[in-house]
Amino acid sequence: MEQNLLELKNIHKSFGENLIHQGVSLTLKKGESLGLLGGSGTGKSVLLRSIIGLERIDRGEILFHQERIEHLSENQLTPYRIKMSYSFQNGALFDSVNVFENIAYPLFEHTKLSYDEIKTKVADMLKLIDLEGKEELMPSDLSGGMQKRVGMARSMILNPEIILYDEPTAGLDPANTLNVVSLMQKLKQKGIASIFVTHDISSAIMLCDRIIVLHQGKIIFNDTPMHFQRSDNPIVQKFINSKE
Amino acid sequence: MRTLSYQLSSISLQLKRFFIFIGEIFALFFETIRCTFSSPFYFSRLMEQITHIGYGSTSITVVIGLTMGLVMTLNFGYGLAKFGGTLYVPAVVSLSLAREMAPLFTSLLVAGRVGSGIAAEIGAMNVTQQIDAIRALGTSPVRVLVVPRFWALVLSLPLLSALSFAVGILGGLIVCKTEFDIIPGLYLYKVFSTVKFHDYMSGLVKSAVFAGIITIFACYKGLNTRDGTKGVGLTTTWVVVTASILILVTDFFISKIFLVIW
Numbered sequence: 001m002e003q004n005l006l007e008l009k010n011i012h013k014s015f016g017e018n019l020i021h022q023g024v025s026l027t028l029k030k031g032e033s034l035g036l037l038g039g040s041g042t043g044k045s046v047l048l049r050s051i052i053g054l055e056r057i058d059r060g061e062i063l064f065h066q067e068r069i070e071h072l073s074e075n076q077l078t079p080y081r082i083k084m085s086y087s088f089q090n091g092a093l094f095d096s097v098n099v100f101e102n103i104a105y106p107l108f109e110h111t112k113l114s115y116d117e118i119k120t121k122v123a124d125m126l127k128l129i130d131l132e133g134k135e136e137l138m139p140s141d142l143s144g145g146m147q148k149r150v151g152m153a154r155s156m157i158l159n160p161e162i163i164l165y166d167e168p169t170a171g172l173d174p175a176n177t178l179n180v181v182s183l184m185q186k187l188k189q190k191g192i193a194s195i196f197v198t199h200d201i202s203s204a205i206m207l208c209d210r211i212i213v214l215h216q217g218k219i220i221f222n223d224t225p226m227h228f229q230r231s232d233n234p235i236v237q238k239f240i241n242s243k244e
Numbered sequence: 245m246r247t248l249s250y251q252l253s254s255i256s257l258q259l260k261r262f263f264i265f266i267g268e269i270f271a272l273f274f275e276t277i278r279c280t281f282s283s284p285f286y287f288s289r290l291m292e293q294i295t296h297i298g299y300g301s302t303s304i305t306v307v308i309g310l311t312m313g314l315v316m317t318l319n320f321g322y323g324l325a326k327f328g329g330t331l332y333v334p335a336v337v338s339l340s341l342a343r344e345m346a347p348l349f350t351s352l353l354v355a356g357r358v359g360s361g362i363a364a365e366i367g368a369m370n371v372t373q374q375i376d377a378i379r380a381l382g383t384s385p386v387r388v389l390v391v392p393r394f395w396a397l398v399l400s401l402p403l404l405s406a407l408s409f410a411v412g413i414l415g416g417l418i419v420c421k422t423e424f425d426i427i428p429g430l431y432l433y434k435v436f437s438t439v440k441f442h443d444y445m446s447g448l449v450k451s452a453v454f455a456g457i458i459t460i461f462a463c464y465k466g467l468n469t470r471d472g473t474k475g476v477g478l479t480t481t482w483v484v485v486t487a488s489i490l491i492l493v494t495d496f497f498i499s500k501i502f503l504v505i506w
Contacts, residue, residue, distance in 0.1 A: 052380055053379075074384060081380060088376070092377040093377075095372070106382070
């Protein structure tokens with residue numbers, strides 16, 4: 001039986017009195033895409049941030065390749081953050097440096113590649129995200145969709161095993177949404193597993209192998225997109241109908 | 245009774261917050277030192293910051309140094325002339341500049357210029373998730389952002405203070421020559437025979453300590469900025485006020501230590 005790449009066991013998280021997660025458990029296998037849906041404020045992004053250690057959970061276990069990582073320090077998390085990357089909602093590009101330096105940043109930090117090799121890798125990555133020749137542009141020169149794609153390029157330049165996407169299509173026009181979704185499809189075909197936080201049900205159905213719905217700190221649905229569409233769970237139904 | 249218990253719990257909460265804040269400031273300082281002596285060390289970023297923070301502050305340093313020298317010499321000169329003590333002006337001005345005025349005023353100006361800049365830059369990075377991106381990409385914000393700024397200012401501020409002192413002495417020389425007929429040779433002889441090694445050291449050590457205070461507080465506040473652009477504005481104000489007060493308070497204690505040692 002194939003081992004889980006990532007496993008969350010009974011995650012609890014709160015901010016003061018505000019309970020965010022109350023026993024969230026899920027698994028992710030190699031190459032699998034998981035869509036994480038839920039209303040605003042249900043803790044979807046917090047769950048992604050907890051997985052990569054940007055937020056600390058109150059209770060529970062996070063296992064990556066069967067190793068517990070939730071208690072690790074920032075320094076100890078470094079090797080895991082290379083294998084598991086995070087694509088921010090707004091791209092979170094470094095605004096004082098250009099596109100090349102943004103995408104090359106992880107390569108300069110974690111590899112011993114020469115400058116020319118890094119240049120080639122960045123050029124290949126820009127080709128993949130349809131931004132060929134834009135190395136010298138500053139983040140402020142890019143549209144929102146382009147910034148998201150550059151952010152995604154930066155998060156996948158080290159060939160991670162998992163990419164955590166935080167609302168990659170939020171705020172984009174249909175053309176840009178299509179660009180981002182097709183990029184995510186390309187990465188899926190490469191065998192990269194992903195967790196995809198979104199409100200965009202059609203993209204989630206198109207891309208994901210499984211869909212999870214978070215409601216009031218708990219997972220209320222965890223099944224294939226087909227079952228998601230046919231679910232008779234009133235909350236899932238309400239969620240689907242509200243998006244139509 | 246209820247009011248008293250409410251007030252006590254409020255005070256204890258504030259005390260707890262204060263001690264947590266002090267603890268976090270020291271934790272950031274020790275993490276900065278730890279990151280300095282473990283690889284990787286970003287030498288190019290350090291040079292970039294020295295250019296930006298140090299070289300970029302030379303013009304205001306020259307202005308403040310020259311103004312201090314001119315104004316102090318003028319005031320001391322006319323004050324001491326009443327008692328026939330004009331010849332003591334070079335000694336008084338140079339000692340004041342070396343021990344106190346040059347490091348103190350240069351540091352206060354740099355706290356305004358550089359401290360607010362660091363806090364605003366890091367604060368803006370924080371509210372736009374760039375700090376989270378640095379962490380998520382497996383690197384340390386302290387190593388990438390704090391260490392180069394800390395050492396850039398710790399190395400630059402003593403040099404800026406020395407420049408401020410030199411320009412202040414030049415200002416004093418101009419006033420002594422034009423207002424009090426003290427020839428430059430005599431003026432410089434009086435200056436260099438009065439100011440001793442420990443006076444220079446006092447100014448340099450103070451500047452280095454002030455630099456540490458400015459950067460650690462600015463970086464700490466920047467890394468903890470919340471509430472968007474409003475938060476960035478509050479952060480910069482807080483850093484300038486806090487760093488200035490701490491510089492003034494610390495100045496007294498370092499002066500006292502140096503007077504006891506030498």
